């Protein structure tokens with residue numbers, strides 16, 4: 001006998017997808033069957049990726065989906081969505097499986113965009129996932145584990161870290177990577193003064209989507225931390241030796257690209273969706289994909305005014321869970337109201353800037369506020385004890401090279 005339950009398929013186990021699945025599951029409706037499809041077994045807490053790349057435990061950034069949904073009736077399938085059609089109500093996974101749905105939530109997020117700058121994709125590190133942050137961390141350790149019998153010019157390149165992009169992920173990483181590089185240098189008995197960190201920003205200021213007062217404070221903070229900031233400098237190309245700007249060449253072994261994202265390329269392979277220039281799906285007033293009645297779009301995937309933050313994705317996920325519940329009860333859906341959320345950007349240890357509407361505040365209090373926001377998020381997806389463990393682990397150091405491990409042991 002065929003099940004009469006409505007099948008809700010949510011694709012993407014990130015902020016928006018997890019929120020939608022949890023909120024729907026919490027309603028315990030006997031009429032709904034929830035399936036969450038993601039390409040990874042775990043949820044990635046991206047706001048802490050910069051900590052992972054600079055020596056902290058992966059427990060905060062990498063949370064198994066089974067722990068999130070342990071006590072909920074949610075089917076979790078691991079597959080990479082590769083295409084489909086919202087006209088035919090079907091998605092196809094790389095595994096060859098075909099997924100039919102009554103309601104679909106598209107939550108595949110975004111991916112790094114290299115803007116076709118020659119050489120960047122091949123040579124730069126990026127910071128969009130746990131795998132990429134760990135790759136960068138491994139590379140940082142490797143830099144210190146080679147004999148320095150090289151020319152002065154090559155030694156400078158060895159310890160010059162260039163971060164391309166002055167958005168939140170670029171400035172967060174810049175604030176931490178100099179401290180981390182100096183720490184690694186000391187552990188390996190190399191002069192910490194060899195470490196240089198540059199931020200390259202093509203716009204006239206850092207954090208251009210935030211108020212100018214935020215840019216000023218972050219600029220001062222980074223300068224105090226010894227980071228060099230080059231504004232109005234776009235990268236024209238990169239090769240194995242370094243990065244090239246219009247008028248400067250920077251020889252560096254470490255280029256980290258944080259300068260651009262675009263919505264998942266997969267949306268271009270799903271028939272019936274209309275996309276904007278950034279690959280985001282055009283939506284109507286209740287964030288259903290334009291021209292559809294049963295496809296909702298959340299977070300970075302949707303062409304909404306404040307897409308691009310975890311907070312918006314969480315908000316969207318909650319809204320969609322309520323909307324689907326309303327549809328199940330044959331009620332009308334309340335209109336989606338795009339909401340600008342506060343943002344806290346931590347820069348180096350013990351300091352963060354807070355911005356909301358026209359308010360800009362900074363200092364150690366806001367660093368703690370950010371810690372509290374992290375904890376509140378973990379409490380919203382995990383049982384109490386587990387949430388506290390994950391949060392506490394965010395402060396725990398976890399080194400992977402024997403020399404640094406030894407130095408850490410003798411320091412503690």
Ligand SMILES: Cc1cc2nc3c(=O)[nH]c(=O)nc-3n(C[C@H](O)[C@H](O)[C@H](O)COP(=O)(O)OP(=O)(O)OC[C@H]3O[C@@H](n4cnc5c(N)ncnc54)[C@H](O)[C@@H]3O)c2cc1C
Nearest residue numbers: 012013014015016039046047081109299300308309310313
């Ligand atoms: C380094 C960094 C720091 C950030 N810091 C902050 C911050 O401090 N505050 C803030 O508000 N925002 C921050 N953001 C932005 C935030 O991460 C995103 O806005 C948010 O993740 C968007 O949520 P989402 O649900 O749309 O997508 P995501 O959270 O990216 O989730 C997408 C999910 O889809 C899965 N997926 C992708 N492709 C496929 C596929 N083909 N098939 C199946 N599954 C797939 C992914 O594995 C992932 O689970 C940061 C981003 C980065 C990169």
